[in-house]
Amino acid sequence: MKILVTGAAGFIGYHLCEALLKRDIEVVGIDSINDYYDQNLKFGRLSQLGIEKIGARVPLRRCTSTKHGSKFKFVRMNLEDRQELPKLFEQEEFRVVCNLAAQAGVRYSLENPSAYIDSNIVGFVNLLECCRHYKIEHLVYASSSSVYGLNDKIPFSTTDNVDHPISLYAASKKSNELMAHTYSHLFGLPTTGLRFFTVYGPWGRPDMAIFLFTKAILDNKPINVFNHGEMERDFTYVNDIVDGVERILMEPNDKRKQRPIYNIYNIGNNKAIKLTDFIESIEHNLGKTAVKNMLPMQPGDVTRTWANVDNLIQDYNYSPDTDISVGVKSFTDWYCQHYKV
Numbered sequence: 001m002k003i004l005v006t007g008a009a010g011f012i013g014y015h016l017c018e019a020l021l022k023r024d025i026e027v028v029g030i031d032s033i034n035d036y037y038d039q040n041l042k043f044g045r046l047s048q049l050g051i052e053k054i055g056a057r058v059p060l061r062r063c064t065s066t067k068h069g070s071k072f073k074f075v076r077m078n079l080e081d082r083q084e085l086p087k088l089f090e091q092e093e094f095r096v097v098c099n100l101a102a103q104a105g106v107r108y109s110l111e112n113p114s115a116y117i118d119s120n121i122v123g124f125v126n127l128l129e130c131c132r133h134y135k136i137e138h139l140v141y142a143s144s145s146s147v148y149g150l151n152d153k154i155p156f157s158t159t160d161n162v163d164h165p166i167s168l169y170a171a172s173k174k175s176n177e178l179m180a181h182t183y184s185h186l187f188g189l190p191t192t193g194l195r196f197f198t199v200y201g202p203w204g205r206p207d208m209a210i211f212l213f214t215k216a217i218l219d220n221k222p223i224n225v226f227n228h229g230e231m232e233r234d235f236t237y238v239n240d241i242v243d244g245v246e247r248i249l250m251e252p253n254d255k256r257k258q259r260p261i262y263n264i265y266n267i268g269n270n271k272a273i274k275l276t277d278f279i280e281s282i283e284h285n286l287g288k289t290a291v292k293n294m295l296p297m298q299p300g301d302v303t304r305t306w307a308n309v310d311n312l313i314q315d316y317n318y319s320p321d322t323d324i325s326v327g328v329k330s331f332t333d334w335y336c337q338h339y340k341v
């Protein structure tokens with residue numbers, strides 16, 4: 001089993017690579033290491049995987065891990081690269097692909113829409129083409145809870161209508177699901193889309209709430225609390241996400257073939273947590289109270305997310321079990337150690 005993980009220097013991609021390597025699976029990771037947020041965090045994650053940087057960059061376009069040897073290779077590459085991507089598929093003969101590379105973030109899609117079209121649309125269709133031509137057994141790809149947009153029926157179910165996205169990010173993720181459907185239908189490519197719900201944990205993204213709040217509280221700066229705190233999120237600990245993704249990736253091909261060729265699952269914690277409770281948990285772990293800057297709702301944002309994960313439980317025995325008290329502590333411990341606070 002050789003797996004391609006795209007977005008391997010990213011938050012979820014890094015954790016997935018670690019988990020797959022622990023199982024002794026052969027992994028090739030690709031990432032453009034874009035500068036959407038601090039690239040040092042991406043280099044830091046790669047270093048955990050045994051891919052060392054020299055000076056400011058990963059030294060070679062293609063490197064082998066000093067920690068995992070030939071079991072883990074990293075290639076710095078853009079999904080949009082229509083020349084190099086097929087060459088990689090030709091050389092490596094992957095069986096399964098997990099696409100986590102994307103321009104993430106709802107708010108940034110209002111500022112830089114082109115980044116979403118380049119990575120999430122052009123990049124994704126290039127990947128689909130490679131999966132089609134190199135007869136990939138299964139493409140698993142990240143979608144997002146944001147596809148539920150203006151949906152007000154909770155918890156969000158994969159049978160709900162998702163024709164009302166309210167950000168270009170959400171529209172790009174919904175487009176991925178439509179494009180995957182086309183490739184499953186036309187070319188018999190088995191695809192599984194995973195709608196992730198607010199993932200958090202160590203090595204997390206600096207643009208996400210837990211990172212922003214922790215940093216601001218420690219720096220004695222106010223935190224921005226949107227919709228005056230009247231928000232709920234299905235916060236999901238990264239290990240629970242990785243566990244779900246692994247269950248799907250690891251499924252033997254003969255068993256997977258018994259499922260529909262095109263599949264979509266929610267992957268969340270199955271609970272809506274009040275933003276104010278989440279903040280309290282961060283404060284508790286840092287032993288400091290936040291100064292809150294109460295603000296109105298932001299454009300493109302939704303007030304509540306909550307995942308119905310019944311299908312994933314039924315099909316894959318998925319069981320997210322990390323309570324926010326445990327997950328938040330693990331993040332704040334990592335943050336304080338990493339940034340030497």
Ligand SMILES: NC(=O)c1ccc[n+]([C@@H]2O[C@H](COP(=O)([O-])OP(=O)(O)OC[C@H]3O[C@@H](n4cnc5c(N)ncnc54)[C@H](O)[C@@H]3O)[C@@H](O)[C@H]2O)c1
Pocket residue numbers: 006007008009010011012013030031032033034042077078079080099100101102103104105118119120123142143144145195196197198199200205
């Ligand atoms: N973190 C969450 O809460 C969350 C929620 C819903 C969906 N998702 C989705 O999960 C996936 C992983 O998210 P993450 O939080 O790890 O984000 P991340 O930004 O940390 O990781 C994505 C990685 O992809 C790389 N990348 C971006 N465009 C690329 C391209 N065109 N070619 C090659 N590499 C590229 C980036 O450099 C980055 O390292 C993304 O698809 C994201 O949209 C994440």
